[in-house]
Amino acid sequence: MVKVWNARNTKIRIGLASTFDATVTTSTMYNLVVSPTQLECKAENVTVVEPEGAVEKIDLLGMANNFQCAELDKKPFGMVTISGTLIQDEDEILEPLFSNSSVAAGVGTVGYTRWQEGNGSRPLVAIVVQMIDGTSEVNLALASAYLTKIGDRRIDSADGHWQQDFEAVGLVKDYYVEYADNDA
Numbered sequence: 001m002v003k004v005w006n007a008r009n010t011k012i013r014i015g016l017a018s019t020f021d022a023t024v025t026t027s028t029m030y031n032l033v034v035s036p037t038q039l040e041c042k043a044e045n046v047t048v049v050e051p052e053g054a055v056e057k058i059d060l061l062g063m064a065n066n067f068q069c070a071e072l073d074k075k076p077f078g079m080v081t082i083s084g085t086l087i088q089d090e091d092e093i094l095e096p097l098f099s100n101s102s103v104a105a106g107v108g109t110v111g112y113t114r115w116q117e118g119n120g121s122r123p124l125v126a127i128v129v130q131m132i133d134g135t136s137e138v139n140l141a142l143a144s145a146y147l148t149k150i151g152d153r154r155i156d157s158a159d160g161h162w163q164q165d166f167e168a169v170g171l172v173k174d175y176y177v178e179y180a181d182n183d184a
Helices: none
Strands: 010-016 037-040 043-049 055-064 067-074 080-087 102-104 113-115 125-132 137-155 162-170 175-179
Touching: 010 043, 080 137
Parallel strands: none
Antiparallel strands: 010 037, 010 125, 043 080, 055 067, 080 162, 102 113, 125 137, 137 162, 137 175
């Protein structure tokens, strides 16, 4: 039988990579994303693109055992990508992790913070997507990634909520999949 996951059983956390340690085994990956947790459960349409490890065939001269001589060339693994759609609330969500360049607004706008993106001082983030339904649990973690996109802001319908796309990329060495052992 196929396992069916419901959206209500899926959570996401994004926080600073500097506070995330994937070698800790006393807690789930999801619970390792600690303060400051910048985002939790405010996303939909989340996609995790796992890395590919391409292999190419190199044809060589001659034949051996009635087959063309050939070798396989293993290529480096690609990047891990996590993307989705954020649900906007009344406060900054990923701006501190994407731009890291903010200034307090000047005269006439006391109590506001202005963000300016593109200054190049983005911090590394940790992202964990958790699927849990009380009996099964799977955590997909990218321990060290850069946010590459906080995209278009849009409203989903006339009576809906504001949304914004996001994307983060990281190296395969920082990607983990964790399954709960249910055989106990």
